[in-house]
Structure formats: C-alpha cells, structure tokens
Amino acid sequence: MLKKIYFILFVSILSSTAALAQRSLDVNFNGLGFLDNREYKAFIPRSRTYSGTRTALDFGLNMDSLNHFIVGVNALHEFGAQPFFAQVDPVAYYKYTGTRWNFYAGEFPRQGLLDDYPRALLNDTLQYYRPNVQGLLARYQTENFTETGWIDWVSRQTATRREQFLFGFSGKYRPVTYGPFYVSHYFFLMHDAGAEIPVPNDRINDNGAAEIKVGLDFSHKTVFDSLTFEAGGLMSLERARGIDGFQTPKGFIFNAYLSYHRLAFYEEFYHGQGSTIEYGDSFYSKPTYNRLDIIYTPFAFERIRGQFIASFHFSPGHLNDNQEAFKVTYDLGRKIIARFNQD
Numbered sequence: 001m002l003k004k005i006y007f008i009l010f011v012s013i014l015s016s017t018a019a020l021a022q023r024s025l026d027v028n029f030n031g032l033g034f035l036d037n038r039e040y041k042a043f044i045p046r047s048r049t050y051s052g053t054r055t056a057l058d059f060g061l062n063m064d065s066l067n068h069f070i071v072g073v074n075a076l077h078e079f080g081a082q083p084f085f086a087q088v089d090p091v092a093y094y095k096y097t098g099t100r101w102n103f104y105a106g107e108f109p110r111q112g113l114l115d116d117y118p119r120a121l122l123n124d125t126l127q128y129y130r131p132n133v134q135g136l137l138a139r140y141q142t143e144n145f146t147e148t149g150w151i152d153w154v155s156r157q158t159a160t161r162r163e164q165f166l167f168g169f170s171g172k173y174r175p176v177t178y179g180p181f182y183v184s185h186y187f188f189l190m191h192d193a194g195a196e197i198p199v200p201n202d203r204i205n206d207n208g209a210a211e212i213k214v215g216l217d218f219s220h221k222t223v224f225d226s227l228t229f230e231a232g233g234l235m236s237l238e239r240a241r242g243i244d245g246f247q248t249p250k251g252f253i254f255n256a257y258l259s260y261h262r263l264a265f266y267e268e269f270y271h272g273q274g275s276t277i278e279y280g281d282s283f284y285s286k287p288t289y290n291r292l293d294i295i296y297t298p299f300a301f302e303r304i305r306g307q308f309i310a311s312f313h314f315s316p317g318h319l320n321d322n323q324e325a326f327k328v329t330y331d332l333g334r335k336i337i338a339r340f341n342q343d
Contacts, residue, residue, distance in 0.1 A: 027059050028334045045290070050078075052078035054076050066232070070095060073090060076129070084249050087129070089323060093106025102135040104133075106134075128189065145174075148171060164192050181216060186211045191204075192207065207277065209280060213231060215228055231255075236275035252286075262297045266291075266292070286316060301327065310322070310324055
C-alpha cells in the first residue's frame with residue numbers, strides 16, 4: 001500500500017513539472033457553529049451539551065492545476081470556556097487533484113473526504129473535536145465508482161503516551177445499467193499499542209468495524225428532492241492481543257433518507273449483537289437501536305446554511321432519549337489573491 005502511495009506522489013511531482021498553468025495563491029475561510037444538547041439516559045456520561053464555534057483559515061499555493069500546498073489553522077472555542085481557544089489544530093498538507101486520482105498528505109480537513117462514514121463507525125462529535133486527519137489519503141474515482149484509502153495518526157508513542165492510529169477504506173459503486181441501485185462499503189481499524197515504558201499486563205488492542213450496504217437512490221426522480229433506502233450488515237472487530245482472537249459481533253442495519261425543500265427525515269434501525277466500537281456511536285452497543293432525525297433548514301444560501309435537527313433514540317429500556325442540535329456552516333470558498341509567472 002505504501003509503495004502505491006509513493007508512486008502516486010512521484011507521478012504527481014512529475015506532472016507538476018510538465019503543467020503549464022500559472023501559479024497562484026488563494027485563501028479560504030470556513031467555520032461551524034454548533035449547539036448540540038443530548039439527553040441520554042442510556043449513556044449518562046454522554047448526556048451533555050456540546051456547544052461552540054470552529055473557524056478555519058488557510059492559504060494555498062497552487063503550483064498548477066494538479067499540485068497544491070495548503071497551510072493554516074483550525075481553532076475551536078467552546079461557549080463559556082477559558083482560555084478562549086481551547087483547541088487549535090494546524091492545517092498543513094499537500095494535495096494532488098488529478099482527473100481520477102486525488103492524494104492528500106499532512107494535516108487536512110476530514111470534511112468532504114471522510115465525513116460520509118456511518119455514525120456506527122465514526123461518531124458525529126469528530127466534526128467538533130477532531131476536524132483534521134493527520135496522515136495520508138488517496139482516492140480513485142470514475143463516473144460510477146469511488147474508492148478511498150486513508151491512515152490517520154491519533155497519538156505518537158512517547159514514554160507515557162500510547163501509539164494509536166486508524167486506517168481504513170470506503171467506496172461506492174453504481175452500475176450504469178441498474179438505474180438507482182448502488183453498493184457502498186466502509187471499513188476502519190484502530191491500532192492501539194503501548195507506551196515506550198511498558199505497563200504490567202498491558203495489551204496491544206485492535207478495534208474497528210465494517211459496514212456493507214446496498215441502496216436505492218430515487219433523488220430527483222420523484223416529487224422529493226432526495227429519497228434513498230439502504231440495507232446491509234454491520235460487523236465490529238475487537239481484539240486484545242494475547243488473550244483471544246478477534247471478536248466479531250454482527251447485525252442488520254437499515255436506513256432511509258427523505259428531503260423535500262427545507263424539511264428532511266432520516267431513519268436508521270439496527271438489530272443484532274451489540275458492538276463496542278471505539279470511535280463509533282455508543283448506541284450500537286445495544287442489541288436493538290432505532291434513531292429518527294427530523295431536520296429543518298431555515299436558511300440555505302450559496303455559502304451559508306443553518307439546520308435544526310431533532311433526534312429521537314430508542315433502545316431497550318430507554319424509549320425517550322432525545323437530542324436537539326442547531327448548526328450553522330459557512331464556507332467562503334477558495335479565493336485567488338495573487339498570481340505568479342512560472343520560472
């Protein structure tokens with residue numbers, strides 16, 4: 001896998017020397033404001049309110065139409081917190097954007113790249129507290145097929161800190177001759193090794209999950225703006241090395257999405273064995289789980305969108321867990337501020 005990544009990077013560098021496009025410098029500013037209140041009796045530690053603002057500013061040096069270098073910062077302020085910016089994440093990465101291949105290396109936003117992962121695998125609080133991937137990502141795409149592979153370092157090993165990284169792949173295939181039918185898959189695994197100074201009885205852990213679904217997309221083919229149905233299987237992978245092999249709880253998952261103008265509904269149902277997925281939504285540790293989202297978009301402009309989401313969670317013994325969230329997203333787009341002649 002690494003050899004393929006290095007080959008793609010080598011080809012992109014060669015391409016940059018042959019490209020004739022003019023170099024340019026651009027700037028981008030985007031952000032997310034969120035107020036997310038969760039009333040969970042099933043998971044008391046996660047029954048809390050997440051609130052704050054994320055703002056990101058970066059500058060990009062475009063060597064040509066294929067090769068780009070971006071540096072900047074992404075900062076989080078939680079309402080009422082001191083100091084003002086409790087978390088500041090650097091943005092610094094190389095991006096190759098070819099016709100079919102895309103490649104990223106460095107600290108780059110997960111938005112638009114990995115934010116389509118199901119919540120069972122990667123929970124939705126990552127957009128608040130871990131907006132960047134730190135590592136590598138490669139994507140291959142054609143008119144009816146997309147495949148993405150990635151690796152994300154979570155923690156570098158020190159005398160006291162553990163070595164942790166995630167890697168995974170996802171994709172979608174839509175046969176041209178089968179109308180609205182498509183197949184999608186998602187996978188990730190976290191490698192959790194010990195610190196440099198050994199701890200008695202410590203273990204190397206592996207934790208992850210896979211989800212495979214078949215779907216039907218009737219978007220813009222009915223009176224609704226969007227109408228999709230998906231069904232498939234969820235399997236988690238849980239192992240403490242030296243104790244046992246992989247534990248693989250499995251279950252059936254179904255979801256449907258419908259939107260019409262400013263109103264949308266999202267329904268998800270899971271039934272099977274409960275899974276402990278480190279970066280996934282805790283509700284999937286239940287043998288049965290049903291979630292209904294009612295989404296209202298009071299305003300949607302070209303660069304700014306506001307959404308109110310009321311979520312209702314149903315699990316055994318807990319039929320009244322709920323969540324209310326309001327989010328404002330804004331993205332001014334990449335604006336060219338200078339152009340340079342090539343040497």
